[in-house]
Amino acid sequence: MDTTATPAPTHATGAGRVPAAPLDAEDRRRLLSGTHHDPHALLGAHPVPGGIAFRTLRPYARAVTLLTEEREVPLTGMGEGLFSGVLPLDSIPAYRLRVTYDGPGAVHEYEDPYRFLPALGELDLHLIGEGRHEELWKALGAHPMTHQGVTGTRFTVWAPNARGVRVCGDFSCWDGSAYPMRSLGSTGVWELFVPGLDEGTLYKFDIARADGTHTLRVDPMARRAEVPPNTASVVTRSSYTWGDDAWMARRTERPVTRAPFSVYEVHLASWRPGLTYRQLAEELTEYVTEAGFTHVEFMPVAEHPFSGSWGYQVTGFYAPTSRMGTPDDFRYLVDTLHQAGIGVILDWVPAHFPKDDWALAAFDGEHLYEPQDRQRAEHPDWGTLIFDYGRKEVRNFLVANASYWCEEFHVDGLRVDAVASMLYLDYSREEGQWAANESGGRENLDAVAFLQEMNATVYRRNPGVVTIAEESTAWNGVTRATHHTGPDGFGGLGFGLKWNMGWSHDSLEYISRDPVYREYHHNEMTFSMVYAYSENYVLPLSHDEVVHGKQSLVSKMPGDWWQRRANHRAYLGFMWAHPGKQLLFMGQEFAQGAEWSQEGGLDWGLLDPAYPARPDHHGVQLLVRDLNHHYRATPALWEQDTSPAGFSWIVTDAAQDNVLAFLRHAEDGSPLLAVCNFAPVVRQEYVLGVPEEPHAWHEVLNTDAARYGGGDIRNVDPLKPEPEGAHGRPARLRVTLPPLATVWLRPE
Template sequence: MEYKKIITKDDCYMFGQGTHYEIYNKLGAHLMEIDGVKGTYFAVWAPNAVNVSVVGEFNNWIGFDHNMEMENDSGIWELFIPGVGEGEMYKYVISTKNGDTLYKSDPYGFWSEKRPGNASKVANIEDYTWKDKKWHEKKENHYEEPMSIYEVHMGSWKKDFVDENDEDGFYDYKRLAKELVAYVKDMGYTHVELMGVLEHPFDGSWGYQVVGYYAPTARYGKPVEFMHLVDEFHRAGIGVILDWVPAHFPKDAHGLAMFDGTPLYEYADTRKGEHPDWGTKIFDYSKTEVVNFLIANALFWVEKYHVDGLRVDAVASMLYLDYGRQDGQWVPNKYGDNKNLEAIEFFKHLSSIMKQRNPQAYIIAEESTAWPKVTADPKDGGLGFSYKWNMGWMHDFLEYVKLDPYFKKFNHNKMTFGLTYAFSENFILVLSHDEVVHLKCSMLNKMPGYPADKFKNLKTAYTFMFGHPGRKLLFMGQDFGQLQEWSEARSLDWYLLEEPEHKDLHEYVKKLLHLYKKYPAMYTETKGYDAFEWINCNDNDRSIFSFIRKTGEENYKNAIGFVTNFTPIAREDYRVGVPKAGTYKRLLTTESGETKEVKYKAKKGECDGMPYSLDMPLHPFESVIFEFPKVAATRKSHAKSTKGKKAVNKK
């Protein structure tokens, strides 16, 4: 029986132009009813195949019983199969020009078989009822709002081996929707960044070698259950960021590599199409259909799954043709240099269409070089990203904090240099998973000294980080002092919270996160250097940094001060300069058990180049965050207020 075709000439044209931004509604597997018959419609792009057929549970995996037809010489093959329902597994059987037979998963499939299986599964993602309307009705400019990100690998956040036959112990999306959401909200993070959501075959890749770009991993449940997780984060007031990998993909036989017997998704020339270090394929950004696949995928996660942002992995590897290569292993562009012009245009296209269709969404670049204008508008020669990971700051910061205190005074500039370029991009300060693996030590064990000193040092390091301009990101476990390096194969060591020092660190980070959200001066970034002022950046002998965060208002209204002592030496006579008279209030100290309210009365007299100073005795490794005096009412406004009261009394 013949059924009407779903793929139209317009679909083929737009896909060929790279502008079919909802191509996922046509390609892939879609449950539907045609001429009164229920079944599943399959469509796949394989322009160089001799024949394509669909196999699955419905035909006992026997090839060539369900041959597809190519539509309009577009390279798109399609077929409606009656009776195929939700949850059924399938693959495409591709006959190549070389006479090979390939069994491929669906590049546009919405659901996958749980690894080690690799078949695609028919899924219905249209009927979920979203409950996050209030979240999406918010019209805030995210550049003006706080952003403190909890980076989490869901498979190793917590494990529970309740089933003796379950060798993974994974929490599913439903359980994560209760426990992970509650944890992130209680701690005070504003966002969560989820690693490894897109389907991938190998746990050890952490989700950075993707096969199923349109499928949330089956490790933790069904697609609609992942929707529920996103929904619950939003209902708790927490934004959701996904790791997204348009830079490369693995060579697994069931995946995108040599999809129709030819280098379809990847560059044909291995000098452009393969990463020698990673053993992966590189997308061919010169092909409009490949660009369409990726850009539609980015929009898919924002529009179908309601995620708020995408953190783009390995951006530098896309921008530079010689990334990870020696001379002779790469091909210069038409101008003879090392810039990948096609990847540059891809980013500009992606950021422009995302901003047009989803202006509240954001795209974050993991970019580790000095490439200019990563977060500038494409109209101004930029790439159009919303934010960029500040890898330079991270490197300098970690090099400094892990030093023995004696050597810190010789490396003082490592902590001050970042301020020279802090507002050149929209930065996120990151202490990510990459910094606590491969023998780099956990954050706590990077710290020098005896165990008690390590905790104090880390609290002061976090205080400096939260005072420094830039959004914040901490990887899971860093907020309570995980001792072991992270591994995707095991849970975080939550039992450490039973130890007083770990619990104290955990409570301190929680206070820091809530303070960050409460005081706009701590997250004001759009004012540039009007939002930051050094008090003393040259106190290298004592390894103390003091500075002010501001909202850009006059007279230091709503300003917050920071003092961080990076040595185990008490400074009982320490004084910090301040710009105005009045009484200052301590908001937070790293000293354990210090809960009493402390106020500092400003004394007139020059200190740190300021006209006033505060007596602020410091304990070893102590950091203090303090609030500036509230701006007093002017005489004029006070007179108006008094006049009003008299009028009321007289009446």
């Protein structure tokens, strides 16, 4: 907006001193109260008998002058900020408004927002009305643009229950009186093009509810927000040039289920507190590259007001949090990781949203994004609201949001939070607190349809992307294709991967027990293979496992400090060898002893060379690095992750020994042998049945190695099989098993 002070006119014709006809009293009342559906019909320029009538609404103005190429015409004040005049013209000319306020230098020139046609096309409105606008972020929200030859910003918002909507911001001293928006018909979309506004403008929507009261709301489609605790939406445009073309092409070459996939889960704001997105791009990329992970997973980055929610209570679904920089800064972070060969997974939260009265809750005075039924709308666990998945516009808002992060920010996958809470009508509810679906069941059929549509849309539009469900129940077909119907009559949900939370629970229960009791819980380590191929799994050791009194991973382990670290290392060796992809939360890769706190960040001092316990933590860090590098170089560990042909047990019943042994197989048959000894004793020449074909095996990884902080009890290469059979196999190996350790062996 041009706010340059302009001298008052030195002359004016009298042609405009005839005011336009007075407004109808009801139109005037509705316009001034912000409840008129079509302010453009009243304001701006319109042909009338005798010429062209000009009318503007500029509250608090002392005078308004109409400026054309040929004349300057003072408009007549009509009271309450209305000014008008009639010029004896045959057609509407190009014009501007000079507005004078009280005070020194308070003279400004404006383009009149009410001389412009709608800046949103009919096709956009049709798709919005159908709930099928797959690029909704390009139609709704605030968009800097050139319209009818004039630069400015188009504001659009969906508010079907509003009696009127006005836009306000730092450009209007947060008073929306001068900027009422027009309704674009039955779609419920309101629109206004405001000339002169550009990137960086702060804004909100002033919405008149059905009862005439007003509420000031952020833009649900805002692509940038103020830094919390401030809450305004920010007009933004991207000028970023991507450099990850090679990565984007390469990620489509192999399905994620048949590729290495080792994930480092990160809470960006607390990984190294105080870093910006651009600083993280350098430091995090270097760290993850050295650690060997194939991907990072960011806990939610969408804007959220309360840092203590870790991003899981979102108010700005289309805006990366401004705490660490701009949207283009976030693009730089993703791009830098991609150019280093590291994929980016984003934690996405379509299950609920907070009740803040400046955000989505009762957005236009009615329950818009949440169900009308208050009981269905309330999330019983988190004090939040649940989305109305049965409303086509709400479903469109979320489906488009999933695509938005993939397309605008090049993310390689979405980990969808709290899927179980979406799927079940009775989730965390007692009898009488929920109603069955139309078939009498407990399934939320609207949520099922939404998830299927979201997955189908994301995969169709974004080759190489993966969606991952955090789903804690036995729902059938989470990773089954949406067009394949299961025995329950439902099509698959269409996810690419699912978190195996049963594996996490069972294996952590086992490993946290004193070894003397482990033999009685041996099945907790073997049961996961009963259902390992029912879905495409990720094995998650996530943030959820190291907060709220659950202790860090190493602190869960029994025994003295040495035994805790040994258990930790052995468990990680087991995890990386087990079928399924891996996910490890930050801090666990160097055995941080304290629970994670988003306030304090990680205990990086534990890795300081001057710290006396450095081998304890640096050794675990080295182990994770080696696990990742061996994993990526060993197709047996990932090529047949979702096929029974990729795994075979050798020893499952050695409960008294606390020993597990199994083979992983690549597509060409090449094996890797993993042996876990979860007892605190050395087992010499432990007999394991092996295939006859390999002539010798060698140890490729041993979690008891001295470099990892272990006792360095190793197997001397080569290990040659004996012809006598064992465990149903034609040959046998005699292997030394270090205490509380996992050993990997491969044939020469």
